[in-house]
Every structure is written in C-alpha cells, then in structure tokens.
Amino acid sequence: xxxxxxxxxxxxxxxxxxxxxxxxxxxxxxxxxxxxxxxxxxxxxxxxxxxxxxxxxxxxxxxxxxxxxxxxxxxxxxxxxxxxxxxxxxxxxxxxxxxxxxxxxxxxxxxxxxxxxxxxxxxxxxxxxxxxxxxxxxxxxxxxxxxxxxxxxxxxxxxxxxxxxxxxxxxxxxxxxxxxxxxxxxxxxxxxxxxxxxxxxxxxxxxxxxxxxxxxxxxxxxxxxxxxxxxxxxxxxxxxxxxxxxxxxxxxxxxxxxxxxxxxxxxxxxxxxxxxxxxxxxxxxxxxxxxxxxxxxxxxxxxxxxxxxxxxxxxxxxxxxxxxxxxxxxxxxxxxxxxxxxxxxxxxxxxxxxxxxxxxxxxxxxxxxxxxxxxxxxxxxxxxxxxxxxxxxxxxxxxxxxxxxxxxxxxxxxxxxxxxxxxxxxxxxxxxxxx
Amino acid sequence: xxxxxxxxxxxxxxxxxxxxxxxxxxxxxxxxxxxxxxxxxxxxxxxxxxxxxxxxxxxxxxxxxxxxxxxxxxxxxxxxxxxxxxxxxxxxxxxxxxxxxxxxxxxxxxxxxxxxxxxxxxxxxxxxxxxxxxxxxxxxxxxxxxxxxxxxxxxxxxxxxxxxxxxxxxxxxxxxxxxxxxxxxxxxxxxxxxxxxxxxxxxxxxxxxxxxxxxxxxxxxxxxxxxxxxxxxxxxxxxxxxxxxxxxxxxxxxxxxxxxxxxxxxxxxxxxxxxxxxxxxxxxxxxxxxxxxxxxxxxxxxxxxxxxxxxx
Numbered sequence: 001x002x003x004x005x006x007x008x009x010x011x012x013x014x015x016x017x018x019x020x021x022x023x024x025x026x027x028x029x030x031x032x033x034x035x036x037x038x039x040x041x042x043x044x045x046x047x048x049x050x051x052x053x054x055x056x057x058x059x060x061x062x063x064x065x066x067x068x069x070x071x072x073x074x075x076x077x078x079x080x081x082x083x084x085x086x087x088x089x090x091x092x093x094x095x096x097x098x099x100x101x102x103x104x105x106x107x108x109x110x111x112x113x114x115x116x117x118x119x120x121x122x123x124x125x126x127x128x129x130x131x132x133x134x135x136x137x138x139x140x141x142x143x144x145x146x147x148x149x150x151x152x153x154x155x156x157x158x159x160x161x162x163x164x165x166x167x168x169x170x171x172x173x174x175x176x177x178x179x180x181x182x183x184x185x186x187x188x189x190x191x192x193x194x195x196x197x198x199x200x201x202x203x204x205x206x207x208x209x210x211x212x213x214x215x216x217x218x219x220x221x222x223x224x225x226x227x228x229x230x231x232x233x234x235x236x237x238x239x240x241x242x243x244x245x246x247x248x249x250x251x252x253x254x255x256x257x258x259x260x261x262x263x264x265x266x267x268x269x270x271x272x273x274x275x276x277x278x279x280x281x282x283x284x285x286x287x288x289x290x291x292x293x294x295x296x297x298x299x300x301x302x303x304x305x306x307x308x309x310x311x312x313x314x315x316x317x318x319x320x321x322x323x324x325x326x327x328x329x330x331x332x333x334x335x336x337x338x339x340x341x342x343x344x345x346x347x348x349x350x351x352x353x354x355x356x357x358x359x360x361x362x363x364x365x366x367x368x369x370x371x372x373x374x375x376x377x378x379x380x381x382x383x384x385x386x387x388x389x390x391x392x393x394x395x396x397x398x399x400x401x402x403x404x405x406x407x408x409x410x411x412x413x414x415x416x417x418x419x420x421x422x423x424x425x426x427x428x429x430x431x432x433x434x435x
Numbered sequence: 436x437x438x439x440x441x442x443x444x445x446x447x448x449x450x451x452x453x454x455x456x457x458x459x460x461x462x463x464x465x466x467x468x469x470x471x472x473x474x475x476x477x478x479x480x481x482x483x484x485x486x487x488x489x490x491x492x493x494x495x496x497x498x499x500x501x502x503x504x505x506x507x508x509x510x511x512x513x514x515x516x517x518x519x520x521x522x523x524x525x526x527x528x529x530x531x532x533x534x535x536x537x538x539x540x541x542x543x544x545x546x547x548x549x550x551x552x553x554x555x556x557x558x559x560x561x562x563x564x565x566x567x568x569x570x571x572x573x574x575x576x577x578x579x580x581x582x583x584x585x586x587x588x589x590x591x592x593x594x595x596x597x598x599x600x601x602x603x604x605x606x607x608x609x610x611x612x613x614x615x616x617x618x619x620x621x622x623x624x625x626x627x628x629x630x631x632x633x634x635x636x637x638x639x640x641x642x643x644x645x646x647x648x649x650x651x652x653x654x655x656x657x658x659x660x661x662x663x664x665x666x667x668x669x670x671x672x673x674x675x676x677x678x679x680x681x682x683x684x685x686x687x688x689x690x691x692x693x694x695x696x697x698x699x700x701x702x703x704x705x706x707x708x709x710x711x712x713x714x715x716x717x718x719x720x721x722x723x724x725x726x727x728x729x730x731x732x733x734x735x736x737x738x739x740x741x742x743x744x745x746x747x
Contacts, residue, residue, distance in 0.1 A: 145547070148537055179537060186516070186540035238516045238540050244509040277509030285508055319699050320501055361699065362504075363671070394670045395504060396570055427570070432531040434507045 098141025099429035105134045105156075105207035110419040122213045122404060122418055123224075125160030130421075132156050132169065134206045140429070149178040159224050174229065189235040195228045197236065197248040197273045198291045200309035200329045202226050210327070210357060210367070211388055212402045212420040217331050217351030217373035221305060223258040227293070230255060230269065244277040254295040259305060259333075259376070261298035269295030277435070284314035284324075287435060301336030301344070313435060321361045328354035333376050349374040365390040380410025388420075396426040469601060469608070472518035472544070474529035475502055476720035477584040478554055478597075480730040482522050484619040485597055489608055493518065495532060498722030501697035503574065503646075503669065505531050515539040520604060522597055525555030526581035552600030554593045558583055561650045573667030582719070586651035587627045587734065591620060626731045630738040631656060637745040643684060643712070644693040645703045648719055652737070661689050664703055677706055684710035691744045695719040715744045 108130040109123045116127040123131070133156050140150040152175040157167065177192030195203050201210075201218060206225065213219070218226045232252030239245040254260035254269030262269075275289040287310065294304040309329035316322050330352035339345040351373025359365040367390075372383040388402035400422040408414045469490025473479035479494035486492050495511050496502055515521075515535050521544040523529050536544045543550040560579035568577050583589045594616045602609035634656040641661035642653065647668065653660050662680045664672050683689075684706075692707040694700045696718045707714045717740060718724045721733035 145545070181537055181545060182542040183540075188538060188540050236538070236540075238512050238538075240516070242513070244513050246509070246512070275509070279508070279510040285510070287509060318499065319697050320504075321699070394570075395574060432505070432507055432534055435509060 098139055101138040101140075101429040101431075102427040103134075103136045103138070103205075103207050103424065103430070104132065104427075105136075105424045106130060106422070107133045107212060108421040110421075111416060115414075115416050115418070118414075119160065120412070120414060121416060122219075122406070122420070123159065126157055129157075136174065136205070136207070138429075140431075143178060146182045147178050147180050149176075151176045172229075186237055186240070187235055188237070189233060191233040193229060193231050194234065195226075196230050196232070196234060196250050196252060196271045196293075198227050198271050198293055199273070199307040199331070200287075200289055200311060200327065202228075207424045210325070210355060211369050211386060212400050212422045213386075213404070215329070215353035215355075215369065216371035216382060216384055216406075217329070217353055220351065220373050221259060221331055221333055221349075221376050222256055227256050227259070227271075232265075232268070234271075243279075244275075246273075246275045248273045248275075252295075257298065259293075259297075259303055260295035262296035262300075263298075267296040269293060282317065284312060285435060287311045297335070299338070301338075303333065303335040305331055305333045307331045311435070319361075321359060323357075323359035323365075325357040325359075325367075326355075328352065331373075335376060337377060347377060349376050363392050365392075375411055378411040380408065380412045382406055382408035382412050396430070398422075398424045469605060470517060470519045471522060471601070472514055472520070473522040474532050475524060476722050477730070477733075478522045478524065480721040480728065480733065481554075481584065481590065481593060481619075482597055484730060485594060485612055485615050486601070487611075487615050489611060489615075495529075495535075498720050498728070499696055499718060500720075501695075502528050502531075507531060507535055511535050512539045515544060516541050518544060520544075520550045520552065520601060522552045522554060522600070524581050525553030526560070526578045527576045528581035549603055550600075552597050554596050555581070555583060556596050557592045558589055561654065562647070571667075573665075574669035576668075580647060580650050582648045583651050584730075585649065585719075585734075585737075586655040587623050587630070588655055589651065590623055590730075594620060622731060626734065627655075630734060633738050633742045634658070634745075637742065640691075640745055641684075641687045641689045642691055642693060643680065643689055643706070643710075644695070645698045645700075646695050648695050649693060656738075661687055664692070664706055665698075672702065677702070681706055681710045684712060690747075691715050691741070693717055693741075696723055713744060713747070715740060717741070 107123065107126075109121050109127050111121045111127050115121045119125045119127065121127040123133075134154050135156060136152055136154040138150070138152045140148070142148045152173075153171065154174045155169050155171040158170050173193060175192075175194050177190045177194045179188060179190040181188060183189055195205075197203060199218070201214065206214075214224060214226055230250075230252040232250055234248060234250035236246060236248035239247060248271075250271040251265070252269040252271065253265060254262045254267070256269075260269050271291070271293045273289055273291040275287065277288075278286045280286060289307070289309045291307040291309075292304065294302065297303050307329060309327070311325070311327040313326075314324045330350070333347075333349040335347050335349070337345045337347055351371075353369060353371045353373075355367055355369035357365055357367030367388055369386045369388070370384070371386070372381070374381045384404055384406040386402055386404040388400055390398065390400045392398045400420070402420040402422070404416075404418045404420065406414070406416040406418070408416075469486055469492075471482055471486060471490060471492045472495060473482050473492060474495050476494055476496060476498045479492055483492045493514050495514055496505060512535055515532070516539045518541070521532070521536075523532060533546060536546075542548070545551070560583070563579035564572070564575060564577055568575060584593060598609075598612045598616050601612055605612075638657040639659055641659045642649070643662045643664065644660075645664045647663045647665070650660060652658070662683055664677070664680065666672055666676050689710060690712050692703045692710075692712050692714050694703045694714055694716045696716055700714055700716055703714050706712075717737055718727065718733070721730060722728040724736060727733045727736045
C-alpha cells in the first residue's frame with residue numbers, strides 16, 4: 001500500500017524538476033549560441049585581416065620581384081643559351097679567428113727540344129710542360145694582442161739539373177713565423193722561417209712577381225726562389241723622420257744552398273736593409289733600398305752580397321690608371337773560393353735587371369725586362385730580354401704571356417728562346433698589394 | 436772550414452747602436468695636442484670638424500683615391516708611426532691599414548686598442564649579405580655597405596664614436612670636443628634641411644650607379660636605387676647584366692647614371708647612352724674636387740650636382 005502512496009510524490013518531484021530546469025537549459029543554449037556567433041565573427045575578422053595582410057605582402061613581393069627582373073620581356077633563346085652566373089657553395093656566418101688563403105701559380109715554358117734535352121731553360125727540368133710552380137696554402141692572423149703570425153705551406157714541381165724531368169710534387173713549409181708587435185723602442189721583430197728583407201723582390205712570392213720568372217741575377221745568385229726559407233730572427237724599425245726610412249737587421253741559419261749553405265748560428269747569415277721612400281704626390285713615388293747579406297758557404301768560405309734597388313711608380317689621377325712602373329736592382333757578390341792550386345781565392349761578380357711596366361687599365365698591362373748577370377762562382381755571363389703582356393679579369397685571377405730571349409757565354413753558353421704562359425689565382429683572403 | 440763569430444758581434448753592436456739612435460724618439464711622450472689619423476677622407480673631414488684647433492688630423496689616403504683596391508705606400512707607414520689615435524671606418528673598407536700598423540712599430544693603433552675608433556659602431560648597416568658569400572660575388576664587403584657617411588643622419592652616431600675615442604685618451608679635452616661636435620651637428624642639421632629641399636622634387640627618382648656606393652645617400656634623400664652597373668664589386672659587369680639594366684632603365688625612365696670619380700666612365704657612358712640617360716661623375720670623398728674638403732661642402736657639391744642633373 002505504501003507504494004501507491006509514494007507514486008504521486010515521485011511524479012511531483014519529476015514535474016517540479018521539469019518546470020524548474022526547462023528555462024535554464026534554454027538560457028545556456030542561447031548564451032552558447034551567442035558566444036559561438038561572436039567567435040565566428042572574430043574568426044571572420046581575423047581571416048579577413050590576414051587575407052588583407054597576405055595580399056599586401058604578396059603585392060609588395062611582386063613589386064620587388066618586378067623591379068629586380070622586369071617581366072616585360074620574356075627571355076630570348078640567346079638569353080637562355082648564355083652561361084649562368086657562377087653559384088657558390090660557401091655558407092654564411094662562418095667565424096674564424098684567422099684568415100685562410102690559397103693561391104695557385106701554373107706556368108708553361110715553351111722552348112726548343114735542345115733546351116728541353118739539356119734542361120737549361122729558365123725553369124730547369126720543366127721545359128715544355130705545364131707545371132704547378134707553387135700552390136700555396138696560407139694561414140695568417142693575430143696570435144694575441146702582442147703578436148701576429150703567418151704559416152705558408154706550398155706544393156710544386158722543384159727545379160732539377162739532372163737528366164730526367166721533374167714531375168713529382170714536393171710539399172714544403174715555406175714560411176712559419178710570428179711577428180712581435182709591441183716591443184719597446186718602436187721595434188717590430190719576427191722569428192721563425194721566413195723570406196728575409198733583402199733587396200727589392202726577395203719578400204715577393206713567386207705568384208706575385210712582376211714577371212713570370214724571377215730576374216736572372218736573383219736566380220743566379222740565390223736560386224730560382226731567391227733567398228727564401230731562412231730560419232732566424234729579424235727586427236725592423238720605421239725611423240722617426242718626416243720621410244720614410246725603414247731599417248731591418250736579421251740573423252739567420254744561412255740555409256740557402258746556392259749562396260750560403262753553412263746552416264748554423266755559430267756562423268750565421270747576417271742581413272741588413274735600409275729602405276727609403278719619397279712621396280712625389282702627383283708625380284708618383286720613388287723607393288730606394290740598399291741591402292747586404294754576409295754568411296758562410298757550405299765549404300767554409302765567406303760570401304757577401306750587396307744589393308741596390310730602386311722603384312718608381314706614377315699613377316694616373318682619378319681612376320688610378322694608367323700606371324707606369326720603372327724598377328731596377330743590382331747585386332754585387334764577393335765570394336771566397338778554392339783556387340786550382342788549393343789555396344783561397346776570391347771572386348767578384350755583378351748583375352742587374354731593369355723593367356718598365358705600363359698598366360693601361362685595371363685589366364691590361366704590358367712591360368719589358370732586361371737582365372744582365374755574371375755567374376756567382378763560375379766564369380760566364382748572360383743577358384736576356386723579356387717583353388710581356390698581363391691580363392687580370394679580376395683582382396683574384398691573372399694571366400701572363402712572356403717571351404724571353406737569353407744569350408749566355410762561358411759556363412752558360414747558349415742562345416735560348418722561350419715563351420712562358422702563366423695563370424695564377426687566389427682563393428679566399430689575400431694580403432693587400434704593396435708599392 | 437773558416438768560421439768566425441765576428442759577424443755576430445758586429446750585428447749585436449749594430450743593434451745596440453740602432454737602439455741608442457731610435458730610443459729618444461720612440462717613447463713618444465703624450466702631448467696635449469691630439470695627433471689623429473683617419474683612414475679615409477670622409478672620416479678625416481668629420482674628425483677635423485670635431486678636433487678643430489685642438490690638434491692635427493691626417494688622412495692615410497689621398498682624396499679621390501679608390502680605397503677598395505688601395506696599394507700600400509711606404510709614406511703611409513710614417514703617418515701611422517706618428518699618430519696617437521686612429522679613426523677607421525669599422526667595416527671592411529680600410530682593412531688595408533692593418534698590415535701597415537703591424538709593420539709600423541706603433542702598437543697603439545692595433546685593432547682593438549683604446550686608441551682606435553671604429554666609426555660604424557652602433558649604426559644600422561645597410562646591405563649586409565645574408566646568403567652564401569664567396570668571391571663569385573666579387574670583392575664584397577661581408578659586413579655590409581661601408582659608405583654610411585653619405586647619409587647625414589648617421590653623423591650623430593659617427594661623431595659620438597669619434598668624440599668618445601678622443602676623450603678616452605684626452606679626458607681634459609672632452610668638454611671642448613663635445614662642444615665642437617654639437618656645433619658641427621647643428622651645421623649639418625641646417626644643411627640637411629637645405630639638401631632635402633633641393634632633392635624633394637625628385638623624391639623616388641630611380642638612379643643607377645657604377646659602384647654600390649650610394650645606398651645611404653638614397654635612403655637619406657628618398658631616392659630609389661634602380662641598379663648598379665658593377666653588380667659584382669671589382670669585377671667588370673657582364674653584357675647580360677648590362678642588357679637587363681638598360682631594359683629596366685628604359686622601363687623606369689631613369690635619367691641619371693652616377694659614376695664615382697675613381698672608376699672609368701666608359702661602361703657607364705655606354706649604358707647611359709643606350710638607356711637615354713646621362714652620366715654624372717661625382718667625387719665620393721671630400722677634397723677630391725677643389726673647395727670640397729669639408730663634409731658640408733662635399734655634400735653640397737653632391738646634392739647640387741644631382742639636383743641639377745635630375746632637373747635637366
């Protein structure tokens with residue numbers, strides 16, 4: 001019976017909930033609908049805003065692209081056939097604490113079969129070959145606040161005097177030296193393996209020479225690469241005068257086999273140079289140098305070489321072209337030798353070169369060099385004449401064509417005709433050109 | 436074998452004598468007058484305006500000389516040797532000064548030393564390369580375009596750098612240097628209004644130049660860079676680049692091709708002739724033309740010449 005009594009009560013409760021909850025559900029749905037509508041409107045506004053911004057950016061991009069390459073003219077067949085600009089593989093943002101440079105210097109020496117057979121051309125053992133004279137890897141930069149350093153490693157075909165041609169590449173350490181920058185008394189000093197400051201061209205690397213080959217007098221007195229690869233220490237000063245005066249003094253092992261060769265600091269190679277410069281403003285600039293090197297030869301004789309050099313350069317106003325360069329350098333050698341009778345003798349030898357170069361513009365230059373030299377020990381002398389043309393597509397690429405006629409007497413008796421072709425390139429960092 | 440230590444003794448004696456001779460000059464005691472060296476003529480002109488009669492300002496390059504492929508001359512070693520403060524561009528335009536300093540025996544001017552002012556510090560540099568950089572792009576400036584002094588709007592920062600550098604070594608002159616700077620900036624501000632007025636009728640004019648020397652100038656005076664003839668610095672332009680440039684110039688009716696006075700004008704003349712424009716040879720540094728050895732006189736010359744050329 002109690003069940004029947006409870007039924008109306010339950011119905012009442014359900015009805016009450018129905019009456020009470022019905023309007024609340026309706027209110028929630030309305031609110032949600034309004035919220036949804038608001039979100040839809042916001043979404044539409046944002047979409048529209050972004051569409052406008054995208055359109056604006058697209059228009060701007062189109063405009064910029066249009067400026068860079070106008071689409072007015074379709075590329076012609078000739079346009080399509082032209083070679084594209086070179087692409088690059090380097091990545092941006094590389095940071096190194098020193099510079100790296102690579103230079104390549106390739107030379108061809110065309111000459112007669114006789115010169116090739118006798119290996120007595122300018123590039124002995126490499127006649128009628130295209131050979132890498134010097135491919136150089138160079139690292140340079142600051143060591144710390146007090147010093148800078150340079151390391152040069154090179155590979156190339158070395159000169160030979162034997163019966164066979166030189167074909168093997170030899171790799172060697174050309175230079176490795178540190179320069180001390182903060183010494184007292186205005187002194188700058190470097191130590192290690194280096195090209196010493198002697199004469200005008202000794203510090204110039206093979207690929208930077210004014211002509212394809214090193215002048216005869218330098219090659220005869222010191223070897224094809226002149227006075228390079230010396231181990232020692234060198235100090236230099238810019239003297240405190242109103243004009244430029246540089247004084248350098250060096251003490252080296254004396255490893256150069258052609259001129260010295262003792263290779264010991266017990267009897268070192270001493271080198272000194274004084275160099276001055278006269279700034280002639282519109283009339284150009286004139287550099288003069290006087291050098292001396294004295295050391296001991298491998299057989300214990302003293303050899304002293306003195307050098308006097310001069311270089312004049314006139315540079316056209318405005319674009320810096322044309323440029324006229326006149327340069328000359330003379331050497332005198334005073335060397336002790338063994339006489340035929342077994343005693344000590346003495347030979348005195350001289351030699352010089354002079355050249356004139358005219359740079360028409362940034363790309364083209366032509367010049368003429370004349371050489372005359374005696375042999376440093378043997379009896380003999382030679383003279384040569386070398387006209388040349390130079391083409392530089394850019395600062396980093398250079399080609400040269402040089403003809404050389406040589407006439408020798410005594411130990412170098414011959415008449416040689418040679419044609420040199422040279423191609424040089426620089427990759428990466430390169431030192432600034434000097435006067 | 437005959438060996439001797441005599442040469443070694445001679446060398447040591449020679450070194451001692453040199454030291455005795457050089458010593459009196461080498462200490463270079465601090466002087467009250469400033470001895471400043473600027474690497475480039477624009478920095479020289481600006482620094483001179485600040486230093487006034489407080490010292491002497493030398494410049495390491497001749498006005499009108501192209502600083503991009505400069506050849507080191509021994510006379511520059513003497514200038515570096517004598518200077519106590521160096522004002523340099525701060526980007527890559529005067530990197531040639533580093534080997535000179537390293538061989539001059541004046542370590543005070545080594546990069547990073549307190550005596551060195553980097554004029555570009557704090558500036559917004561234009562045209563900083565972002566893609567791969569190598570020499571196929573020519574002799575590019577990886578740090579950005581260095582010709583910022585052609586925008587007079589950069590001078591407040593540039594002169595502040597110079598004054599800070601000079602006052603660092605001569606605090607006693609700081610006040611005078613700052614007064615000189617303010618006076619100079621006032622003059623430049625007045626001149627800038629004049630220059631803006633002169634070029635206002637040509638706002639947006641498309642211009643072509645031989646070298647990429649003018650982005651700051653264009654930005655300062657609302658001009659448009661339509662193109663550069665030497666698209667890869669230091670490398671003569673390719674025929675296809677010139678053909679495309681001439682097409683653009685014709686389409687946009689470009690009137691003037693600017694050529695920096697140290698570049699050959701033959702290519703620019705050919706381009707201008709083909710596009711119906713005219714060549715305007717302009718000095719890029721103060722002092723290259725007589726009577727333009729101050730910053731304001733130089734900019735006066737540039738603005739007047741350009742306004743006249745655009746008017747024709």
